[in-house]
Amino acid sequence: MAAPKGGYFGRILVIDLTNRKTSERKVSDDDFRKYIGGCGMGAYLLYSALKKGHDPLAEDSPVFIGTGPLNGTSCVSTRMSVVNKSPHTGLLSHAEVGGHFANEIKWAGWDGIYITGRSRKPVMLFIKDSEVKFIDARDIWGKDTEESEELVLREVGDPDAKVALIGPAGENEVSFAALIVERSRAAARTGTGALMGNKKLKAVAVRGTRAVPTVDVKKAYRAMEDAKKLAVEREGWQGIKRYGTANLLEMKHYGSGSLITKNFQTTWWPAIDNLGAEEAARTFWKKHTACSNCPVHCMKTGVIRGGKYDGLIAEGPEYETGGLLGSNLGLTEFGGMMACIEMADAMGLDAISAGGVLGFTMECVQRGVLSAKDLDGVDLKFGNADAAVEMLRKIAYKDGKAGKLLARGVKRMSEEIGKGSEAWAVHTKGKEIAAHDPRGDKGRGPSYAMGTCGGDHHEGGDPKTLARWAMINSLTICSFVGGYPWGKETPKVFIDMLNPLCGWNMSDDEYWTTAKRIITLERCFQVREGVRRKQDILPKRFTTEKLPEGPKKGAVYTEEDTRKMQDSVYAYFGWDDDGIPTDATLTSLGLDFAMADMQAARKA
Amino acid sequence: MKKDDENVGKALDKETTRRGFLKGAGAAAGFVVATTAIGGIRPPLAQAQQPKPVMKYLFVERQNCTGCRACEYACSMAHEGVVRPAASRIHVRKYKGIVDVPVICHHCDDAPCIAACPLDPPAIRKDPETNGIILDSETCLGSNCLRCQEACPAQFIRVHPDTGTPLMCDMCGGDPECVKACAQQATDPLAPCLWAGAGGAGVNMSFRKVTPDQAAKDLINQMYYPNTDGKRR
Ligand code: SF4
Ligand code: SF4
Ligand code: SF4
Numbered sequence: 001m002a003a004p005k006g007g008y009f010g011r012i013l014v015i016d017l018t019n020r021k022t023s024e025r026k027v028s029d030d031d032f033r034k035y036i037g038g039c040g041m042g043a044y045l046l047y048s049a050l051k052k053g054h055d056p057l058a059e060d061s062p063v064f065i066g067t068g069p070l071n072g073t074s075c076v077s078t079r080m081s082v083v084n085k086s087p088h089t090g091l092l093s094h095a096e097v098g099g100h101f102a103n104e105i106k107w108a109g110w111d112g113i114y115i116t117g118r119s120r121k122p123v124m125l126f127i128k129d130s131e132v133k134f135i136d137a138r139d140i141w142g143k144d145t146e147e148s149e150e151l152v153l154r155e156v157g158d159p160d161a162k163v164a165l166i167g168p169a170g171e172n173e174v175s176f177a178a179l180i181v182e183r184s185r186a187a188a189r190t191g192t193g194a195l196m197g198n199k200k201l202k203a204v205a206v207r208g209t210r211a212v213p214t215v216d217v218k219k220a221y222r223a224m225e226d227a228k229k230l231a232v233e234r235e236g237w238q239g240i241k242r243y244g245t246a247n248l249l250e251m252k253h254y255g256s257g258s259l260i261t262k263n264f265q266t267t268w269w270p271a272i273d274n275l276g277a278e279e280a281a282r283t284f285w286k287k288h289t290a291c292s293n294c295p296v297h298c299m300k301t302g303v304i305r306g307g308k309y310d311g312l313i314a315e316g317p318e319y320e321t322g323g324l325l326g327s328n329l330g331l332t333e334f335g336g337m338m339a340c341i342e343m344a345d346a347m348g349l350d351a352i353s354a355g356g357v358l359g360f361t362m363e364c365v366q367r368g369v370l371s372a373k374d375l376d377g378v379d380l381k382f383g384n385a386d387a388a389v390e391m392l393r394k395i396a397y398k399d400g401k402a403g404k405l406l407a408r409g410v411k412r413m414s415e416e417i418g419k420g421s422e423a424w425a426v427h428t429k430g431k432e433i434a435a436h437d438p439r440g441d442k443g444r445g446p447s448y449a450m451g452t453c454g455g456d457h458h459e460g461g462d463p464k465t466l467a468r469w470a471m472i473n474s475l476t477i478c479s480f481v482g483g484y485p486w487g488k489e490t491p492k493v494f495i496d497m498l499n500p501l502c503g504w505n506m507s508d509d510e511y512w513t514t515a516k517r518i519i520t521l522e523r524c525f526q527v528r529e530g531v532r533r534k535q536d537i538l539p540k541r542f543t544t545e546k547l548p549e550g551p552k553k554g555a556v557y558t559e560e561d562t563r564k565m566q567d568s569v570y571a572y573f574g575w576d577d578d579g580i581p582t583d584a585t586l587t588s589l590g591l592d593f594a595m596a597d598m599q600a601a602r603k604a
Numbered sequence: 605m606k607k608d609d610e611n612v613g614k615a616l617d618k619e620t621t622r623r624g625f626l627k628g629a630g631a632a633a634g635f636v637v638a639t640t641a642i643g644g645i646r647p648p649l650a651q652a653q654q655p656k657p658v659m660k661y662l663f664v665e666r667q668n669c670t671g672c673r674a675c676e677y678a679c680s681m682a683h684e685g686v687v688r689p690a691a692s693r694i695h696v697r698k699y700k701g702i703v704d705v706p707v708i709c710h711h712c713d714d715a716p717c718i719a720a721c722p723l724d725p726p727a728i729r730k731d732p733e734t735n736g737i738i739l740d741s742e743t744c745l746g747s748n749c750l751r752c753q754e755a756c757p758a759q760f761i762r763v764h765p766d767t768g769t770p771l772m773c774d775m776c777g778g779d780p781e782c783v784k785a786c787a788q789q790a791t792d793p794l795a796p797c798l799w800a801g802a803g804g805a806g807v808n809m810s811f812r813k814v815t816p817d818q819a820a821k822d823l824i825n826q827m828y829y830p831n832t833d834g835k836r837r
Binding site for chain 1: 667670671672673674677680681684685686687688689690691695697698700701702703704765788789816827828829830831
């Protein structure tokens, strides 16, 4: 089991919060080559660490923050993948997030951080190269993410440190609480915030001073430079430089007919002119912000001047936050949408799940199933931004009857409320879905229904893109740098960088086999938890209600579409008719260790 | 040198290691060869049709900074042979998640850093050709001294994580790598954040008095004109 030669340090930092101890887990070059890093390495570590039915909020439940081989090199690799068993869905989940945090982990000489245990008192970590400090965080506990980040930076005393932390939502163990990185980026779709809150871990700060070992610097860096050029020059991505993802709000309304609106009742929302990128550029944005080395700088920050929200400084909108907390709530005014987005960031909530929950509740109100009386007097009607802002705060604190109810998420809410509300309970595998209506944009169907974690937009639209994205999330590359712009050249662009970086001789075939191994292992985890064909579906609304208006008027995601999607994915990855990986597939991918579990699942 | 640095250094030409680099830095010609040989990523200066004018000053248009740190990447690649922001001369600080402040050397006409050096001759000197600050790592007292760091009004000087000696900006022989990297990142090709100039125009002398913290306050006031109570909402 040789140590890695380049791209990796060959060690993962293991934190035991119960005993305030740290240790180092060695990982061989072979294992990295098989699982790459990020979500792939996370699946490998968690599959063996956990048994079927393990309580996501148990003391020994791990959170893995995984980097990839390209982080910290001259490649534009900015993301990390946060992997844990989600307390929201009970399934293996991963969330990718950018910024500088991932690269600082690498420069500190680690390939990832594996956190287990539970502290008795609020604590934070400061990782400076090989040194790890446990710092009392009692004074920071309870503060929103804005104030917390300032306090954490002051506490660690290193202005170059980068911080990931939780807000009140995480502290109160809201099952869709996010991990907030560098104030406004979120690893959100995993319920990681709740795990950290449960572990009493408020924040992790990291600072590294080393360099990533590289086997052939000249060759690797040249390939990375070429890849970066490709990302900058490719037509279509210039729009992201200018508008971030916000202009998808207009695009999905006018063009693809997939802008989610009023809890997925329609995709046509003319008020989008007041919420989208053009409005933001004209009245709000002050600055572009980028992750490490990234020429795309998709993140925008701005300030509202005039009107009710005068003085509001916030980041966004992105397509997801603007969709879920804008058109989805039937909002018509920019300031109100930004107030919701900023509230979700400040509280440390997953803006997608939170938006889904609010939209669902608003529809319950619309249909007379819930009223202000049931909601602590909050008038949660479509279009009422103030009510939405107030409710986001209540969710984060599980405040009152309404806060407790909404903090449960759409699936559990509708089970509790009943009264036919399942019809508009939009989730897959228990997770609220992202901002692309799959009736207008059919390619999103597989991402929501077949993607590992359910309801995510970052998983890919057909079997091959599912595989592609498994690699992108393991290599921890951003969609807007490597995911889309390098699309046609995948896997060549990656292999050209990886081989000289790591001293490998990876071929195209090996690349795709690795992708299949990662997805299949993730699938094994979910199958062990009970996921089968009958869970690989889209919410009922998409298969029964036609889009009432807009460019894709009349579109519906048919049962036939669903069946085809399932069959093609199972066939491509070598899973049986119920979506369980076959023995032959497991053997060919070197996953024999999962065979007994899969055989048991087949009998169950 | 740590083990991983040796590992990466192996693959590079000899003169691109930090030590070799510093030796070559004395003669302007040797300097150019050294920088351009690094990774061979950017076209060698020698091949340019028109010789570029020698740049002697850096300027920063702070509100244009995206906080991407490509300048740190480029600086460390040029001086360390690898991406290693902790050893970059230029460094970028983020404040409150909304503004970024690149911290540069202003190549002060009176160079308080050099004046503060207790050695005779000082371990740092200005290259008369490029205005770059050149460090003699053999004589520098490093972490035992760091008077230069205290003297720098811009709070530019950080120390090398391995050697403890100050990280001085040598202007990359008159063709700053950070400036080129920034141009590639710019939102608007006409409006990058970093600039280089052949003259300081006196601006460098007043600009240097602005500490990073002060610059951040100014940026927040100028760009976001926040509420007087400092609250974000
Ligand atoms: S800015 Fe600082 S390091 Fe640069 S010349 Fe002036 S005193 Fe020296
Ligand atoms: S001019 Fe050269 S040495 Fe100075 S900060 Fe820029 S890249 Fe670094
Ligand atoms: S390269 Fe330019 S935009 Fe990027 S951090 Fe440096 S100064 Fe700012």
